[in-house]
Amino acid sequence: MPELDVPTEQRRLFSTNIPYPYLPESVRRSDCRIIYICRNPLDTVVSSWHFLLEMARSEDQPGWSLEEHLETFCRGEVLFGPFWDHIMGYWKECLERPHKVLFLKYEDLKEDTIGQLKKVAKFVGLPFAEEEEEGGVIEETTKMCSLNTLKNLEVNRSGKLSPTNTVVEKRSFFRKGEVGDWVNHLTPSMVDRLNSSMHEKMSPFGLQFKTR
Template identity: 95%
Template sequence: MAHQQLSLRFAVVSSEEDDREEAIDELIASLPISKSPIRPVHSLSQNFWCPILVLPNVIAFRWHFEAKEKDILLVSNPKSGTTRLKALVFSIVNRSGFDISNTSLLTSSPHDLVPFIELRECVSNLMPELDVPAEQRRLFSTHIPYPYLPESVRRSDRRIIYICRNPLDTVVSSWHFLLEMARSEDQPGWSLEEHFETFCRGEVLFGPFWDHITGYWKECLERPHKVLFLKYEDLKEDTIGQLKKVAEFVGLPFAEEEEEGGVIEEITKMCSLNTLKNLEVNRSGKLSPANTVVEKRSFFRKGEVGDWVDHLTPSMVDHLNSIMQEKMSPFGLQFKTC
């Protein structure tokens, strides 16, 4: 009898999963596809361009994910300081369990420790994998725009830490990163000019860039207890100050003894781009899970503010600045560019 009940339950679950996957496939098939030369191929879903490769997971996450009280979601546009933010927040949240001499960052990529929701394999198992006790603080990340988040996140006070970067450096960094992806797949690359034009049209990973940023910025203005809005340039300039802000926001402020003991400085040093870049775990291998072929080293290039000076022409700079002026200045958003 128990075996029959188990078989029946499995059949029901399998049927539900098949129906869900069929519904997702039908939805994706109905969406417009970008004609840009930039790869991977993107579909336009709810006014955002999402790589078809990960769209099933994005939709499944949006439809079925139930947020828990202590969840922390790290969000960014691609190539906006995501990797370093993951390392910093992971270290803050887990600092009572180990010190810098035995941190998991020495043996695991920040992207494995704080995985991208949209890169997880097996759509049908996505939600059960995240099913842990309510009292446990869960860390995960995404590039998903705010309007596309699950209702359980949007309509609750679950903590979101958002990081963005000035658009001039972002367009250059994203070009280098996508070229690395193309090379790893033996695909042809494209020029910076082609990438720039695509970026300015908004047809890039989870773009348009400006809508992605303003979506989280407006939520931060309305609910600052829910969304902590960081800028990569500020994190670079004052890492310790930003670390304290993050720790306060997630409810784990640094104690006076920790500050006097140099804990913040240790985390800052461990999570610097130079340290992370030179760790063996980040110098070889591919990002897991297996539905991406991105080399881990591709996540560590320069991380400098003002790198755009060596790549963009004056006319490119003027054009992108004019777009940002139109799209972001009404919301009071400005960026340091050098």
């Protein structure tokens, strides 16, 4: 993206899955704001399993069981590094520099979309004006950004991405988007294993999730 080398005073938005410690120092030490969005580990396991199965199907590759996926997840053998390290990297930075990192949970976004949107706008220095709130701008924005709206856009229904040699259908990024869908997939022993990891990795730092 050569345009990144062109200086500009305009605000720019970038999306990445890179763990916090591996972000360029120019990002970590600058005044740019970081918004980190994550999901409870139980739903994350199920969602990532379905996504990877879709990728395997698109390449005519065999899939794997949820049990196998859970094993690789718990061992940290997943895209962009171990889940626990990834999430805790941004959480700890949020605790130390809340003006730099805004830590959002998918469950909160689902439960209070308008409140979370207002929080994001304020964080980036662009709070909604009173006239915008009274004019329904926030509600319209949440509607535009809803899962159903994005899922039904033609570009996401039929479009494809080719980040590497792999072709990924954009529809693979959209499934149910429900909180608590893990109850339809995970066994009690799987839940116990993930809950144990959550308690060990996150509880000491005050990070908790709603799982239903």
